Amino acid sequence: xxxxxLPSPGTPLGATFYVRQSQPWLKHYFGIDExxxxxxxxxxxxxxxxxxIPAKTASLIAATRQLPVWYLEDGFLRSVGLGKDLTxxxxxxxxxxxxxxDCSRPSRLERLIEGAxxxxxxxxxxxxxxxxxxxxxxxxxxxxxxxxxxxxxxRRLLLVDQVAGDVSxxxxxxSTESFTRMLDDAVASxxxxxxxxxPDVMAxxxxxxxxxxxxxxxxxxxxxxxxxxxxxxxxxxEVWTVSSQLGFDALLxxxxxRCYGAPFYAGWxxxxxxxxxxxxxxxxxxxSARPGIDRLxxxxxxxxxxYRDTRTFEEIDVFRAVETLLAERxxxxxx
Numbered sequence: 225x226x227x228x229x230l231p232s233p234g235t236p237l238g239a240t241f242y243v244r245q246s247q248p249w250l251k252h253y254f255g256i257d258e259x260x261x262x263x264x265x266x267x268x269x270x271x272x273x274x275x276x277i278p279a280k281t282a283s284l285i286a287a288t289r290q291l292p293v294w295y296l297e298d299g300f301l302r303s304v305g306l307g308k309d310l311t312x313x314x315x316x317x318x319x320x321x322x323x324x325x326d327c328s329r330p331s332r333l334e335r336l337i338e339g340a341x342x343x344x345x346x347x348x349x350x351x352x353x354x355x356x357x358x359x360x361x362x363x364x365x366x367x368x369x370x371x372x373x374x375x376x377x378x379r380r381l382l383l384v385d386q387v388a389g390d391v392s393x394x395x396x397x398x399s400t401e402s403f404t405r406m407l408d409d410a411v412a413s414x415x416x417x418x419x420x421x422x423p424d425v426m427a428x429x430x431x432x433x434x435x436x437x438x439x440x441x442x443x444x445x446x447x448x449x450x451x452x453x454x455x456x457x458x459x460x461x462e463v464w465t466v467s468s469q470l471g472f473d474a475l476l477x478x479x480x481x482r483c484y485g486a487p488f489y490a491g492w493x494x495x496x497x498x499x500x501x502x503x504x505x506x507x508x509x510x511x512s513a514r515p516g517i518d519r520l521x522x523x524x525x526x527x528x529x530x531y532r533d534t535r536t537f538e539e540i541d542v543f544r545a546v547e548t549l550l551a552e553r554x555x556x557x558x559x
Contacts, residue, residue, distance in 0.1 A: 398485030
């Protein structure tokens with residue numbers, strides 16, 4: 225697919241000091257020798273990473289200089305290791321409209337989902353099957369070992385904790401109260417509730433939203449078991465989340481998903497959305513299409529991200545990316 229929203233290869237681009245220092249490899253995605261400072265003369269646009277203050281500063285400078293800005297994030301199939309451990313991503317998202325995690329404004333991904341056609345459906349089915357069969361998700365650094373839960377006859381809900389302070393929560397119109405409501409609803413349902421800790425929290429990098437309020441609640445099990453997302457999804461009946469990608473992973477596997485925020489995969493008729501009026505208003509009529517999971521998969525995992533081999537930076541497709549991730553897992557004896 226022609227990604228005509230990307231900067232033309234070789235276009236001089238600016239970035240903040242943080243991005244230039246922490247992600248010098250980004251130059252390979254744009255066919256340039258280096259990213260320049262945001263105030264450099266002669267640049268054709270500015271790239272920003274994430275949604276924190278340096279990224280907002282980059283957008284302000286771009287607006288002041290009347291330059292285009294591109295929003296960068298990790299892809300939904302990222303790596304075997306964690307970003308916090310400085311593992312390079314095998315894919316990134318480059319968006320000319322906004323960030324998919326920001327439900328208040330359109331993103332290029334949203335446009336691709338809206339416009340997905342019958343050809344995208346066949347592609348999406350193939351991508352979904354290979355990802356699910358090979359038990360992949362965003363991070364792939366954990367073993368596919370079954371969790372040690374006691375057998376139960378009750379419905380088992382997976383409640384996805386997220387990193388406290390992560391901008392993906394407020395940008396999806398979520399909040400601490402969203403997690404509290406999700407937990408209260410789950411306990412009241414009578415189901416067995418499993419609280420899944422975020423990989424960055426497991427690794428000791430960050431804190432989560434749910435661990436403290438969930439501790440000691442009847443019917444709630446806190447799980448920091450270092451196992452893969454696929455292994456956890458194997459043993460649950462339903463997934464509830466605010467805005468985590470784990471909800472998307474669950475949809476790929478045919479599990480029911482309830483959202484208490486508005487991630488990129490909510491609002492398309494695939495999820496049960498318990499979102500706030502503010503989030504519903506933010507989405508408005510933008511997500512009126514009913515693409516089905518395969519068309520959404522084609523957009524999110526094939527048409528939208530840019531995949532590159534992390535050693536040669538050769539551009540590859542999603543199927544080569546899957547092969548590469550699996551080879552890295554084998555090298556680390558994770559399979």
